[in-house]
Amino acid sequence: MSEQRIKVESGPPQQMISDADDVAAPPAREQSNSAEQVKDKAQQAAAPAKEKAREVAGEAKSHAQAAAGQAKDKASAQVDEKSTQVGQQIGAQGEALDGVAGELRNQGKDGPAQVAEQAAEKVKNVGDYLEQADGEKLVGAAQKAAQDNPAAAAAVGAAAGFAAGRALKASRPDDSPDEDEPTAPGS
Numbered sequence: 805m806s807e808q809r810i811k812v813e814s815g816p817p818q819q820m821i822s823d824a825d826d827v828a829a830p831p832a833r834e835q836s837n838s839a840e841q842v843k844d845k846a847q848q849a850a851a852p853a854k855e856k857a858r859e860v861a862g863e864a865k866s867h868a869q870a871a872a873g874q875a876k877d878k879a880s881a882q883v884d885e886k887s888t889q890v891g892q893q894i895g896a897q898g899e900a901l902d903g904v905a906g907e908l909r910n911q912g913k914d915g916p917a918q919v920a921e922q923a924a925e926k927v928k929n930v931g932d933y934l935e936q937a938d939g940e941k942l943v944g945a946a947q948k949a950a951q952d953n954p955a956a957a958a959a960v961g962a963a964a965g966f967a968a969g970r971a972l973k974a975s976r977p978d979d980s981p982d983e984d985e986p987t988a989p990g991s
Contacts, residue, residue: 883939891934898928 901924908917934942950957 880939880943883942884937885939887934887937887939887942891931891936893931894934895928895931898924898926898931901927 901920905917905920905924908914908920937945
């Protein structure tokens with residue numbers, strides 16, 4: 805027994821220290837294996853979520869494309885309808901110019917009659933083009949014209965805005981008081 809006391813008093817035996825090291829800290833290789841296992845499990849758990857996210861994104865993209873296609877088709881149909889109406893109106897104006905040219909010829913004014921006939925022919929050609937062209941073709945032609953000459957496109961836009969404003973103002977009933985004008989007291 806005295807021998808054991810000496811060992812205890814001088815410190816724990818070396819074997820006890822090395823055994824404690826083995827229990828206290830697992831080897832680095834076991835730690836890296838467990839970290840890799842955790843990483844693999846996390847990736848396996850995240851894989852279905854990633855796949856679902858891709859699926860949802862794909863569905864959203866296809867819905868957006870379908871909606872854009874429907875909007876484009878609807879706009880094209882409206883442009884087509886309106887251009888046909890405008891083409892018919894312009895064609896009628898061309899016919900009216902033909903009538904003016906005939907009257908001028910009857911009056912013996914061949915020079916002005918010839919000018920009116922040429923103008924009538926050009927107006928009727930524009931009317932025919934508008935009646936026959938589809939909406940997509942017209943929108944494409946307008947885009948190309950705007951790209952080729954942006955200043956002219958801006959001028960046409962300004963003129964159209966001015967004309968629309970005048971048309972709206974003219975369509976307002978005359979008996980309604982203007983917003984700018986003060987009302988008379990007692991009215």
